[in-house]
Amino acid sequence: xxxxxxxRLFLGLLTLFAVSVLIFVCTQILPGDVASAVLGQGATPxxxxxxxxxxxxxxxxxxxxxxxxxxxxxxxxxxxLTNKRVIMDDLLPRLRNTLFLAGYxxxxxxxxxxxxxVLAAINEGKLTDRLSNVLTLIAISLPEFFVAxxxxxxxxxxxxxxxxxxxxxxxxxxxxxxxxxxxxAITLTLLVAAHMLRMTRSSVLSVMSTPYIEMAxxxxxxxxxxxxxxxxxxxxxxxxxVVALNMAYLVVGVVVIESVFVYPGLGQYMVxxxxxxxxxxxxxxxxxxxxVFVALNTLADILVILVNPRLRQQD
Amino acid sequence: MKLFGHRLTASAAFGAVVVSLFMAISxxxxxxxxxxxxxxxxxTWDEPSVKMIFGxxxxxRDMLTRxxxxxxxxxxxxxAITALSFLIGILTGLVxxxxxxWVDIFFTRLVDVMLSIPSLIFALIILGVxxxxxxxxxxxxxxxxxxxxxxxxxALGMNLTVMEYVxxxxxxxxxxxxxxxxxxxxxxxxxxxxEFGLRFCFNFLFIAGLSFLGLGIQPPYADLGGMVRENAAxxxxxxxxxxxxxxxxxxxxVSVNLVVDWMLSIDARPSGAQAEL
Numbered sequence: 297x298x299x300x301x302x303x304r305l306f307l308g309l310l311t312l313f314a315v316s317v318l319i320f321v322c323t324q325i326l327p328g329d330v331a332s333a334v335l336g337q338g339a340t341p342x343x344x345x346x347x348x349x350x351x352x353x354x355x356x357x358x359x360x361x362x363x364x365x366x367x368x369x370x371x372x373x374x375x376x377l378t379n380k381r382v383i384m385d386d387l388l389p390r391l392r393n394t395l396f397l398a399g400y401x402x403x404x405x406x407x408x409x410x411x412x413x414v415l416a417a418i419n420e421g422k423l424t425d426r427l428s429n430v431l432t433l434i435a436i437s438l439p440e441f442f443v444a445x446x447x448x449x450x451x452x453x454x455x456x457x458x459x460x461x462x463x464x465x466x467x468x469x470x471x472x473x474x475x476x477x478x479x480x481a482i483t484l485t486l487l488v489a490a491h492m493l494r495m496t497r498s499s500v501l502s503v504m505s506t507p508y509i510e511m512a513x514x515x516x517x518x519x520x521x522x523x524x525x526x527x528x529x530x531x532x533x534x535x536x537x538v539v540a541l542n543m544a545y546l547v548v549g550v551v552v553i554e555s556v557f558v559y560p561g562l563g564q565y566m567v568x569x570x571x572x573x574x575x576x577x578x579x580x581x582x583x584x585x586x587x588v589f590v591a592l593n594t595l596a597d598i599l600v601i602l603v604n605p606r607l608r609q610q611d
Numbered sequence: 612m613k614l615f616g617h618r619l620t621a622s623a624a625f626g627a628v629v630v631s632l633f634m635a636i637s638x639x640x641x642x643x644x645x646x647x648x649x650x651x652x653x654x655t656w657d658e659p660s661v662k663m664i665f666g667x668x669x670x671x672r673d674m675l676t677r678x679x680x681x682x683x684x685x686x687x688x689x690x691a692i693t694a695l696s697f698l699i700g701i702l703t704g705l706v707x708x709x710x711x712x713w714v715d716i717f718f719t720r721l722v723d724v725m726l727s728i729p730s731l732i733f734a735l736i737i738l739g740v741x742x743x744x745x746x747x748x749x750x751x752x753x754x755x756x757x758x759x760x761x762x763x764x765x766a767l768g769m770n771l772t773v774m775e776y777v778x779x780x781x782x783x784x785x786x787x788x789x790x791x792x793x794x795x796x797x798x799x800x801x802x803x804x805x806e807f808g809l810r811f812c813f814n815f816l817f818i819a820g821l822s823f824l825g826l827g828i829q830p831p832y833a834d835l836g837g838m839v840r841e842n843a844a845x846x847x848x849x850x851x852x853x854x855x856x857x858x859x860x861x862x863x864x865v866s867v868n869l870v871v872d873w874m875l876s877i878d879a880r881p882s883g884a885q886a887e888l
Contacts, residue, residue: 551732552823578740
């Protein structure tokens with residue numbers, strides 16, 4: 297079993313390496329002449345020369361990639377093009393903020409959706425189940441900013457319970473931080489909880505047609521006990537996968553939410569960099585997001601191995 | 612009520628009506644819209660009145676007109692993206708399934724790596740380097756989305772390649788193109804059609820989200836996501852201006868999802884222990 301896990305970790309690292317190559321190719325090789333592509337209309341001959349010198353574009357691509365990657369592994373992500381600030385100094389606190397928001401949403405969403413999903417499976421076919429079906433279908437179809445603005449209108453403007461903008465700064469107490477980030481966290485929760493609820497429900501229900509479940513019913517066990525004691529542990533693997541995938545989605549959905557609430561996180565940083573065509577920052581943010589994404593996916597794979605004993609044997 | 616020989620549920624009927632309405636309005640906008648696309652006919656964020664049913668936007672243009680042109684633009688771009696992504700995805704997926712070998716391995720590994728970066732992040736990276744013109748937008752999102760279509764069509768193709776009629780066609784000497792288009796594709800139609808609906812929804816939300824961030828369709832083109840962004844400041848004054856385009860987006864995606872859900876449920880088997888009884 298340990299060998300399988302090490303295998304997965306190695307695969308994750310390999311994927312990360314391939315992803316870094318892909319990011320580098322997309323930002324520095326694909327556009328052909330990066331300088332004129334990024335500068336666009338501002339591409340005077342002098343600007344082109346300065347731009348090329350800044351990014352070191354006169355070196356061959358392999359050298360540039362190696363410089364970038366080795367720097368990144370040592371924690372040096374370079375200097376931003378637009379304001380000459382060290383990228384790592386800006387990135388790290390923003391990454392912390394984003395992870396805080398995502399973690400807050402996850403802590404609320406996971407128990408809520410798994411619990412409600414199991415409840416829906418227990419009450420399958422009844423009115424509550426069909427109602428929750430339609431509601432969750434609507435919830436996963438709504439755009440993020442729509443939900444966010446609705447919440448702002450009701451809770452921030454009308455009832456004045458929460459602030460409409462999420463302002464977090466360094467010296468805040470934990471309680472203050474929670475208060476500021478509650479509305480964005482609720483928005484994120486609504487987005488991923490609906491998806492996880494549907495997957496939990498369908499995963500539990502798909503286990504229900506197996507012989508051992510039928511045996512449990514024939515023994516006379518009540519539906520609730522059968523689901524919680526017999527079906528749920530076997531339905532755990534796809535549920536864990538979906539939860540991990542939704543956590544990965546959370547880190548991305550954060551980008552739009554941060555824009556709406558003007559929350560100083562990594563998503564906003566990246567959006568601003570894209571608007572200003574700041575290539576080093578775009579590369580650094582892309583790499584960071586991809587790392588978190590790959591890490592969460594690898595974690596999901598490993599957890600599935602741990603949860604299902606049948607997967608622990610190789611071949 | 613029966614549609615295509617299957618019973619229509621209430622929610623699916625609602626969805627179908629709304630989708631048809633949107634499509635019809637988007638198609639005939641130039642003849643239906645009360646004002647011109649960029650005509651300023653009122654003051655900033657005017658209240659809804661008889662002259663302007665949803666009020667005015669942030670520079671006094673009629674909200675209803677902007678919404679009609681916006682849905683025309685956003686739906687059009689989303690349809691173009693989905694069509695292109697299906698073209699790329701189905702072609703590469705079916706070729707991979709039928710030909711196999713190193714072609715299959717190459718495409719599968721490439722798609723695996725591409726799926727390891729979240730689509731929004733990848734799109735932001737490409738847009739940051741190439742800019743946000745409409746062709747770049749359509750091409751980027753289509754290529755990113757084609758990865759999922761690739762996976763689906765490859766899986767379908769793998770199942771169908773081993774069928775006898777495909778083997779018979781190959782023994783007859785039919786070429787690759789014939790096998791794909793005349794033997795495999797017609798039999799893979801059903802899941803692909805429902806997937807088209809789902810991907811259209813996703814691409815529609817994606818392009819609206821990108822425009823909301825200011826990185827998608829640029830002004831002066833009307834676009835639903837961009838309209839939410841432009842009118843966002845009205846929220847602070849308690850005015851409902853950004854809610855109208857956002858509601859339009861939500862309504863369309865919910866309706867498409869309801870219809871697709873109904874289409875998927877036609878083939879689904881009953882779940883749970885009832886299936887055994």
